Amino acid sequence: MAAEAGLSRERVLRAAVAIADERGTAGLTMRSLAASLGVEAMSLYHHVANKEAVLDGLVEVVMGEIEEAVAGLDAPAPEEDWRTAMRMRVLAAREVLVRHPWAPGVFESRTGTSLAVARYYDGVLGLMVRGGFSYELGHRALHALGSRALGFSQELFEPDGMEAPEEALAAMAEAVPHLVAMIADASHGGALLGWCDYQAEFEFGLDLILDGLERLRGKV
Amino acid sequence: MAAEAGLSRERVLRAAVAIADERGTAGLTMRSLAASLGVEAMSLYHHVANKEAVLDGLVEVVMGEIEEAVAGLDAPAPEEDWRTAMRMRVLAAREVLVRHPWAPGVFESRTGTSLAVARYYDGVLGLMVRGGFSYELGHRALHALGSRALGFSQELFEPDGMEAPEEALAAMAEAVPHLVAMIADASHGGALLGWCDYQAEFEFGLDLILDGLERLRGKV
DNA sequence: CACCATAGGCTTACATTGTAAGTCTGTCAA
DNA sequence: TTGACAGACTTACAATGTAAGCCTATGGTG
Structure with a gap:
């Protein structure tokens, strides 16, 4: 929309983030x-090698925001x-x-x-080592956490849309009796849609893993 | 390569799996x-709606193989x-x-x-319920497991290729000191490449979660 | 000062993809 | 016999990434 001065890799990547944010x-x-x-x-190609490089750049930008957020944290020392x-x-x-x-x-x-991602995981590992982890346990912990260390986990169910909850569920009701029963049982929310709190579920899974690691710390 | 008789959704999907297996x-x-x-x-469109439907079909085929593998298992009763x-x-x-x-x-x-995936997760949930899980804990467990229930986890590092291990690592060495130290420490394999056993790491993470769930079973 | 190399924009053109639209043909029921 | 239809084919197009080369102002150098 806006022209302004010359391009630059930074300006291109910022624009790419903006588009992804609003249009996917x-x-x-x-x-x-x-x-x-x-x-x-074609003018973009003076600043980025190709589209793959743009995507790599998106990762860089996001990792930058994450590093910034992490830096602004008032967290306890890992040793403590x-x-x-x-x-x-x-x-x-x-x-x-x-x-x-x-x-x-x-x-x-x-x-x-990518370097940015490697650096982030390096920080995570460093934190654990300072917290008393052996390199071996730290290694396993990185694998166990996987993308969870970055704050996301794979949701094979209802990733975004609403997916016509009642109809869809009713259609498969007899094929998935336990899921149906589970939803019926849910005393939470009440309705079908929005009955599950992704943030809470994420934290549950994270704590499960952290608890497990804490139990192993020092032993392996 | 082979022509043979008429097409069919099944033949199309089988061929799609074959191509994905060998060419990605x-x-x-x-x-x-x-x-x-x-x-x-264009002849394919008489049997599948579009390419998305082909991809949906791939999921179906794979889930079919998984269900088959699971059915052939000689596993203990979940109650036990x-x-x-x-x-x-x-x-x-x-x-x-x-x-x-x-x-x-x-x-x-x-x-x-997809119905096939939902059915699989329904089986997983059913197993846990028979094993003494409340629906609430079963629900959280499904989230905590995520794609791990299907046998894969997100590897943000070295997904496939070799990625020029020594050069790449040396290049980022000073940016990721802990990772470098971790690799140096590794008494396993010895060399850089292939020094980590994905199957073992996957099982470690899985057991970490299963242990955590077992500890909560009956309590929530 | 003249000059021209270069950075960084633009235009054109093409291969690859998914797929809409319509055609042709053999099979089988009426 | 016929005629409808399933299922193949042909043609054509829009969207996309990107190769190749053009054009122009800017700024360092003879």
């Missing part, structure tokens, strides 16, 4: 990106309370990802490790 | 799929030992996914819940 990654094409900068598609320090860090990362719902998909699509 | 999903186009069946691209029953089920699913490395990506790309 499907709406992010080299042409739409260029248009949002008041420029032609690694569990709380870790929990705060992960939840801070999660807040950033919630602002960019497309980010998990982009993270997963990147093959090969 | 990037190599799976309507044209390549048609060609592998000795047919023109839910933990072992669950563990065996998940690892059986994982074996199927290892045969189809593209599957996780396709699962993640599907929005909205």
Whole structure:
């Protein structure tokens, strides 16, 4: 929409984030990106190698926001309370990802490790080591946490839309009796939709893992 | 490559799986799929609605293989030992996914819940309920497990290729001191590449979660 | 000062993809 | 016999990434 001064890798990436935020990654094409900068598609190639590089850049930007959020945290020293320090860090990362719902998909699509992501995991590992983890346990912990360390987990169910809850469920009712019973049982919310609190579920899973790690700390 | 008799949804999906297995999903186009069946691209549309439907079909096929693997299991009754029953089920699913490395990506790309996936999770939930879980804990457990219940977890690091281990690591060495130290420390394998055993790491994370759940069983 | 190399924009053109629309043909029921 | 239809094919197009080359102002150098 806005033209302004010359382009730059930074301006291009910022615009890409903006488009992804409002239209999702499907709406992010080299042409739409260029248009949002008041420029032609091919001009972008003076600043980024290709579209893959743009996606890599998105990861960089998001990781930057996460590092910033983590830096602004007032967390306990890991030597004192690694569990709380870790929990705060992960939840801070999660807040950033919630602002960019497309980010998990982009993270997963990147093959090969980006420096920004490696640096983040290095920080996570450092935190655990300072908290008394052996490198071996730290290693296993990184795997066990997986993307949860970055604040997201794979939801195979109802990722975004509403998916016509009643009809869909009714249609498969007899095929999935336990799920139906589980929803019927739920004393929470009451209705079908929105009856489950993703943030709470995320924290539950995170705590489950952190508890397990704490129990192993020092022993392995 | 082979023509043979008429098409059918099943033949199309089988061919799609074959292509994904050998060329990855990037190599799976309507044209390549048609060609592998000795047919023109548009002919496929008599049997599948569109490419999305093909991808949905891939999920169906994989879930079918998983259900088959699970059915062939000689697992203890959940009432006796839910933990072992669950563990065996998940690892059986994982074996199927290892045969189809593209599957996780396709699962993640599907929005909205497929019947096949819902049915699988229904089975997992049923197992836990028979093992003494409340619906509430079963619910949380499904979230905590996430895709791990299907046998895969998000690896943000070195997803497939070799990624020039020494050079890449050396390049980022000063940015990620803890990771470097961790690798140096590793008494396992010895070399950089292949030094970490994904299957073992997966099982570690799985057991961490199952242990945590067992501790909560009956209490919530 | 003249000059020209370069950065960074633009235009054109093409291959690859999914898929809409319509055609052709053999099979089987009326 | 016929005629409807399933299921193949042909053609055509829009969207996308990107290769190749053009054009122009800017600024360092003879």
